Amino acid sequence: MRQSKLFTKTQKEAPKDEVSINAQLLIRAGFIDKLMAGVYTLLPLGLRVMKKIENIIREEINAMGGQEIFMPSLQPKENWQKTGRWDAMDDLYKVKDSSDREFALGPTHEEVVVPLVKRFAQSYKDLPFATYQFQNKFRMELRSKSGILRGREFMMKDLYSFHLTEEDLNEYYEKSQKVYFKIFERAGLGGKTYLTFALGGTFSKYSHEFQTVTPAGEDTIYICKNCSQAINKEIKGDVAVCPNCKGEDFNEEKAIEVGNIFKLMNKYTKPFNLTVKNQEGKEQEVIMGCYGIGLGRLMGTVVEVHHDDKGIIWPESVAPFQIHLLSLKQDEKANEIYESLAAKGIEALYDDRDQAAGEKFAEADLIGIPYRVVVSEKSLKAGGVEVKKRNEEKGEIVEIKDLIGKLK
Amino acid sequence: MRQSKLFTKTQKEAPKDEVSINAQLLIRAGFIDKLMAGVYTLLPLGLRVMKKIENIIREEINAMGGQEIFMPSLQPKENWQKTGRWDAMDDLYKVKDSSDREFALGPTHEEVVVPLVKRFAQSYKDLPFATYQFQNKFRMELRSKSGILRGREFMMKDLYSFHLTEEDLNEYYEKSQKVYFKIFERAGLGGKTYLTFALGGTFSKYSHEFQTVTPAGEDTIYICKNCSQAINKEIKGDVAVCPNCKGEDFNEEKAIEVGNIFKLMNKYTKPFNLTVKNQEGKEQEVIMGCYGIGLGRLMGTVVEVHHDDKGIIWPESVAPFQIHLLSLKQDEKANEIYESLAAKGIEALYDDRDQAAGEKFAEADLIGIPYRVVVSEKSLKAGGVEVKKRNEEKGEIVEIKDLIGKLK
Numbered sequence: 001m002r003q004s005k006l007f008t009k010t011q012k013e014a015p016k017d018e019v020s021i022n023a024q025l026l027i028r029a030g031f032i033d034k035l036m037a038g039v040y041t042l043l044p045l046g047l048r049v050m051k052k053i054e055n056i057i058r059e060e061i062n063a064m065g066g067q068e069i070f071m072p073s074l075q076p077k078e079n080w081q082k083t084g085r086w087d088a089m090d091d092l093y094k095v096k097d098s099s100d101r102e103f104a105l106g107p108t109h110e111e112v113v114v115p116l117v118k119r120f121a122q123s124y125k126d127l128p129f130a131t132y133q134f135q136n137k138f139r140m141e142l143r144s145k146s147g148i149l150r151g152r153e154f155m156m157k158d159l160y161s162f163h164l165t166e167e168d169l170n171e172y173y174e175k176s177q178k179v180y181f182k183i184f185e186r187a188g189l190g191g192k193t194y195l196t197f198a199l200g201g202t203f204s205k206y207s208h209e210f211q212t213v214t215p216a217g218e219d220t221i222y223i224c225k226n227c228s229q230a231i232n233k234e235i236k237g238d239v240a241v242c243p244n245c246k247g248e249d250f251n252e253e254k255a256i257e258v259g260n261i262f263k264l265m266n267k268y269t270k271p272f273n274l275t276v277k278n279q280e281g282k283e284q285e286v287i288m289g290c291y292g293i294g295l296g297r298l299m300g301t302v303v304e305v306h307h308d309d310k311g312i313i314w315p316e317s318v319a320p321f322q323i324h325l326l327s328l329k330q331d332e333k334a335n336e337i338y339e340s341l342a343a344k345g346i347e348a349l350y351d352d353r354d355q356a357a358g359e360k361f362a363e364a365d366l367i368g369i370p371y372r373v374v375v376s377e378k379s380l381k382a383g384g385v386e387v388k389k390r391n392e393e394k395g396e397i398v399e400i401k402d403l404i405g406k407l408k
Numbered sequence: 409m410r411q412s413k414l415f416t417k418t419q420k421e422a423p424k425d426e427v428s429i430n431a432q433l434l435i436r437a438g439f440i441d442k443l444m445a446g447v448y449t450l451l452p453l454g455l456r457v458m459k460k461i462e463n464i465i466r467e468e469i470n471a472m473g474g475q476e477i478f479m480p481s482l483q484p485k486e487n488w489q490k491t492g493r494w495d496a497m498d499d500l501y502k503v504k505d506s507s508d509r510e511f512a513l514g515p516t517h518e519e520v521v522v523p524l525v526k527r528f529a530q531s532y533k534d535l536p537f538a539t540y541q542f543q544n545k546f547r548m549e550l551r552s553k554s555g556i557l558r559g560r561e562f563m564m565k566d567l568y569s570f571h572l573t574e575e576d577l578n579e580y581y582e583k584s585q586k587v588y589f590k591i592f593e594r595a596g597l598g599g600k601t602y603l604t605f606a607l608g609g610t611f612s613k614y615s616h617e618f619q620t621v622t623p624a625g626e627d628t629i630y631i632c633k634n635c636s637q638a639i640n641k642e643i644k645g646d647v648a649v650c651p652n653c654k655g656e657d658f659n660e661e662k663a664i665e666v667g668n669i670f671k672l673m674n675k676y677t678k679p680f681n682l683t684v685k686n687q688e689g690k691e692q693e694v695i696m697g698c699y700g701i702g703l704g705r706l707m708g709t710v711v712e713v714h715h716d717d718k719g720i721i722w723p724e725s726v727a728p729f730q731i732h733l734l735s736l737k738q739d740e741k742a743n744e745i746y747e748s749l750a751a752k753g754i755e756a757l758y759d760d761r762d763q764a765a766g767e768k769f770a771e772a773d774l775i776g777i778p779y780r781v782v783v784s785e786k787s788l789k790a791g792g793v794e795v796k797k798r799n800e801e802k803g804e805i806v807e808i809k810d811l812i813g814k815l816k
Contacts, residue, residue: 005537007475007529009528033524033527035482036482040480042478044477044539047476065413069449069451069455070449070458071443072561073481074443074447095501097501112443112449119441120415136544140505142506
């Protein structure tokens with residue numbers, strides 16, 4: 001895409017009320033726009049990142065048998081009363097229509113997916129299965145100082161699995177942990193993300209978080225030096241012994257919760273009386289699990305983990321473009337390169353604007369595309385273009401004919 | 409996808425309160441599920457259709473320079489007060505948070521996109537441009553008897569264009585008409601969709617609808633026999649003369665509004681004081697157009713236009729799968745074919761269930777995938793598989809080695 005056509009621009013300053021690094025950088029670099037506290041627009045660059053994250057998650061969840069659907073945000077009050085959450089959930093937005101009928105504005109979808117499944121699952125032969133969606137959720141969030149880490153409106157992947165037996169649920173739950181690690185690794189958070197015990201005591205086996213270590217984290221976790229499992233301080237207080245390996249040495253770190261998984265058992269199937277005929281022909285209660293990832297939160301976490309004082313450093317897997325092509329008054333040659341990259345299907349943001357070199361470099365660093373390719377009088381004299389990775393100090397001259405090979 | 413794994417099922421009967429053909433067929437065939445009046449879940453088959461429609465629209469809108477973004481549903485009351493629509497819009501859902509602050513639940517996004525653009529557009533050099541989104545919208549709809557044609561929650565493509573001069577807006581507006589016709593043609597509504605004057609008198613040049621002829625239509629249109637432009641009866645009453653070509657012969661038809669385009673001029677830019685510096689260095693008001701397509705409504709219209717008494721007949725471009733492969737107790741051979749189709753990247757729904765042939769045929773007709781491929785003892789004896797198009801009466805035997813060539 002030609003940067004001269006991009007309707008958004010970078011900004012020198014972030015809004016004064018944004019204290020988080022993720023929001024400051026994403027706003028300054030033109031990825032998101034703040035509509036109000038906790039509510040953001042995804043701009044063209046930001047939507048490209050979001051779609052990359054979405055596709056990584058979709059591929060991995062499809063590979064574990066997830067069937068994608070799309071459920072509504074407007075949800076009947078009666079369903080939420082059945083589970084007791086209409087009154088119990090403080091951060092539930094409620095909407096009234098002109099006849100004073102009330103609806104919930106979905107922060108999660110157990111109250112929709114369980115009655116939905118009830119219409120299709122009749123026999124043990126219909127189980128197990130899992131269904132998921134990418135959906136904009138709503139949560140009446142009082143604290144909203146963490147940029148896109150904690151939104152009032154936020155994009156979620158929520159997966160729900162349905163099982164006849166606890167063994168079967170356990171198996172799927174274990175598998176989901178491996179898939180989640182793969183997702184976080186592919187999104188650029190590998191090596192920094194830990195499986196964390198979320199609940200204390202006897203319930204610990206029913207729920208886990210995935211926590212990514214970064215100074216911006218709102219949570220404190222203890223990471224076992226022996227087995228790398230982590231414990232959330234907020235939940236268990238100070239720990240002496242690792243519940244996984246009985247190790248006694250821990251690192252204390254700040255971390256962001258990037259995902260969570262729950263064995264819900266019959267918590268939501270019971271209120272809706274979701275049963276199937278088992279092999280003996282008797283009605284048996286279905287049990288379920290749910291598995292969430294907040295996509296905006298994941299995007300914000302990537303920025304918290306991958307940035308320096310000049311801007312964002314996107315991992316290639318989620319970068320809005322692979323190449324930032326900068327023309328320093330060499331538009332003819334740069335146009336040629338841009339066209340040939342496009343012909344090869346390589347995504348480039350092409351800075352074809354009439355700006356000073358210093359400004360272009362500063363903006364490229366702020367936006368954080370993995371490869372910067374500069375076409376200048378100097379580079380052409382040296383025999384080609386200058387290729388520099390965002391996370392490296394020095395670039396190198398590459399002959400134009402070798403450029404595509406170099407970038408792959 | 410193996411049909412035995414699909415968690416949804418077809419149904420013999422539609423819900424009694426659904427009177428529209430689109431909702432009856434889509435529910436019975438397992439494309440959508442009704443949560444409440446005007447609010448539906450997209451099931452796996454339905455989401456596949458929706459994504460195909462979305463991609464057709466995205467390709468065409470990108471080709472006309474649209475830059476994709478994603479704006480929030482929760483919108484500040486102040487913005488809606490500025491345009492006067494907080495009080496004027498009857499079907500606006502309003503949400504309160506715990507501190508009694510009110511928000512609009514977006515039925516459209518002028519109140520978000522104009523302030524957004526104001527933060528980036530400063531000079532005439534920044535114009536023209538256009539930005540769009542696919543977004544779930546909300547509208548407090550009292551009538552909701554038309555299935556997915558008229559939802560309380562519905563997926564929209566909304567495009568907004570920004571211009572310095574009326575000439576420039578006019579040019580983009582003309583271009584949008586051609587693009588819209590291309591979209592509707594690609595989605596299977598070609599030859600049945602008409603450009604329609606939406607507003608009477610001197611305003612007629614500021615707004616047009618696209619209407620698709622079908623008996624299920626809520627609107628009545630007069631189509632000029634000479635130039636094929638149409639006039640909406642509701643807006644102008646009975647017409648004597650075509651405002652386009654002065655022709656005097658019309659066909660009266662029922663039709664569904666599948667898209668609409670508006671020259672908004674300064675209606676929304678004025679309240680937000682959206683101006684840019686013009687070539688003389690003076691502040692000049694920006695004018696805008698907006699261009700909508702309801703995706704669920706489009707999907708419903710395709711069903712209204714393309715069905716028979718057995719079920720849906722999907723156009724290939726938006727079909728959930730290209731092939732419905734039916735095994736009639738010939739699983740070994742059918743498995744082989746399924747694997748080889750998958751290896752070639754051809755999308756097939758594979759009915760590998762242990763069902764009677766008659767049931768499988770009836771379900772295939774109901775679901776409406778363009779090509780039905782039957783593997784039976786009879787077909788194998790005749791030398792291959794039976795290939796039948798959904799919209800044709802008779803099938804033909806095709807040798808398995810020729811199958812892929814035949815389907816392309």
